[in-house]
Structures are given as structure tokens and as C-alpha cells.
Amino acid sequence: ELKVEQNPLFLSMQEGKNYTIYCNYSTTSDRLYWYRQDPGKSLESLFVLLSNGAVKQEGRLMASLDTKARLSTLHITAAVHDLSATYFCAVDYYGGSQGNLIFGKGTKLSVKP
Amino acid sequence: GAGVSQSPSNKVTEKGKDVELRCDPISGHTALYWYRQSLGQGLEFLIYFQGNSAPDKSGLPSDRFSAERTGGSVSTLTIQRTQQEDSAVYLCASSTGVTNEKLFFGSGTQLSVL
Known part of the structure; x- marks a missing residue:
């Protein structure tokens, strides 16, 4: 059974600081996704990581994937209030249906002035 | 349409009743989740659901849950004899069906079973 674990689950940051969210998964997969969810809203795709060593960046967010370690990171640089949201990683179960994404429990990020 | 549309946005029902939730995917998207x-x-x-292939139903929690997709577009999720533990937000997503493509999510249906 594929398990996806995120940590931390809650993160309170000050504006301007850097931090990293970690996503570990338990079995082989070479497809990992990061999504953002604002309160009361649906999920918005941030990054799709498809190979070992993949790194993608947009604005103050950078995601990376290490398939050997079964680890993805989402790094936040110089946080701003607008980044406050819940961030989910999801792994496509290797060999399974494309649609069967297994999600982590999410990291609720709060950026304070 | 411009995005994935779900209806109703909120549904309150009594335990034991059946409910139907609707999802209208992005036009041209062949995959629906x-x-x-x-x-x-x-x-x-x-x-x-992917095109005309048999759906992957492996995540349905019980036989009270079923879903269909008519004409390769609109999908309906039906929950029969609802229970309180069915209370949740039901999210629909669609994609182009190309492997590794990201999913586009709707805003969800908040189901409350009293």
C-alpha cells in the first residue's frame, strides 16, 4: 500500500523567512504532484515532477524530487502572506491507474507579518 | 466550459436518503476523477474514467457508491442510503488524459448527512 507523509502538518512562518515542506512516500513512483488549496476553495496544481532530480520553480516556490530517497521537497523563499494556504503532495501509484493519486494529509501554512 | 463545474455546491440530506452529485468537466478533457x-x-x-475504457472503481468505499459518465462528458456520483460518515466534500477533477498531465479540480460539493 502506498503511503504519502507530509511534514510538518502545520507551519506558521514570518514574512521574509525561508522554509521547506517535506513529502515522503513509501513505494516506487516516478510521478509526484504539488497542489495548493485556499480555504473554502478547490485544489490548484502547482508542480508536476516526473523524474529523479527534477526541479521546478515558480515565484517563491521551488519543488524537487528524489525518487531514490522517495522524497520531494517544497521550498518557500522569503515568504509572503499570499502564500498562506494548505499544500498537498500527491503520488501517482506506480503501475496503477493514472487517476489514482494518493495524497498526503496536507501542510497548512500560515504566513504572518 | 472555463473550468470544472460541480453541482450542487452544498447538499444537506437526511440519513438513509439517496443523493446525486454532478460534475461537468472541462470541454475536451477525456479523463474524469x-x-x-x-x-x-x-x-x-x-x-x-478515461474515454471509453472501463472505469477504475477501486476507491469506492462501499457498494452504496456508484458513478456514471454519460457521453464521455458529464458525470454523476450517486450515494445510496447515505450515512453520517459520508459527510465530506466531494471533488471532481478532469484532465486531457495524457499521461502525467495535471488535474483540474472543481470547487466541490459539500455533503452533510444529518
């Missing part, structure tokens, strides 16, 4: 989001269980995969 249903997920359930609840506080205790997080985001759970329910069912996946």
Missing part, C-alpha cells in the same frame, strides 16, 4: 475530502481521512480517490 472523483475524490472525497474529509477532515479525518484527507483526500481519497474514489473513481476514474
Whole structure:
């Protein structure tokens, strides 16, 4: 059974600081996704990581994937209030249906002035 | 349409009643997914449709849950004899069906079973 674990689950940051969210998964997969969810809203795709060593960046967010370690990171640089949201990683179960994404429990990020 | 549309946005029902939730995917998207989001269980995969292929129903929690997709477009998720533990946000997503493509999610249906 594929398990996806995120940590931390809650993160309170000050504006301007850097931090990293970690996503570990338990079995082989070479497809990992990061999504953002604002309160009361649906999920918005941030990054799709498809190979070992993949790194993608947009604005103050950078995601990376290490398939050997079964680890993805989402790094936040110089946080701003607008980044406050819940961030989910999801792994496509290797060999399974494309649609069967297994999600982590999410990291609720709060950026304070 | 411009995005994935779900209706109703909120549904309150009594225990034991049947409910139908509707999803209208992005035009041209061949893949359609249903997920359930609840506080205790997080985001759970329910069912996946891809074109004319048989759907992947492996995530449906019980035989009270079923879904269909008519004409390769609109999908309906039906929950029979609802129970309180069915209370959750039901999210629909669609994609182009190309492997590794990201999913586009609708805003969900908040189901409350009293």
C-alpha cells in the first residue's frame, strides 16, 4: 500500500523567512504532484515532477524530487502572506491507474507579518 | 466550459436518503476523477474514467457508491442510503488524459448527512 507523509502538518512562518515542506512516500513512483488549496476553495496544481532530480520553480516556490530517497521537497523563499494556504503532495501509484493519486494529509501554512 | 463545474455546491440530506452529485468537466478533457475530502481521512480517490475504457472503481468505499459518465462528458456520483460518515466534500477533477498531465479540480460539493 502506498503511503504519502507530509511534514510538518502545520507551519506558521514570518514574512521574509525561508522554509521547506517535506513529502515522503513509501513505494516506487516516478510521478509526484504539488497542489495548493485556499480555504473554502478547490485544489490548484502547482508542480508536476516526473523524474529523479527534477526541479521546478515558480515565484517563491521551488519543488524537487528524489525518487531514490522517495522524497520531494517544497521550498518557500522569503515568504509572503499570499502564500498562506494548505499544500498537498500527491503520488501517482506506480503501475496503477493514472487517476489514482494518493495524497498526503496536507501542510497548512500560515504566513504572518 | 472555463473550468470544472460541480453541482450542487452544498447538499444537506437526511440519513438513509439517496443523493446525486454532478460534475461537468472541462470541454475536451477525456479523463474524469472523483475524490472525497474529509477532515479525518484527507483526500481519497474514489473513481476514474478515461474515454471509453472501463472505469477504475477501486476507491469506492462501499457498494452504496456508484458513478456514471454519460457521453464521455458529464458525470454523476450517486450515494445510496447515505450515512453520517459520508459527510465530506466531494471533488471532481478532469484532465486531457495524457499521461502525467495535471488535474483540474472543481470547487466541490459539500455533503452533510444529518
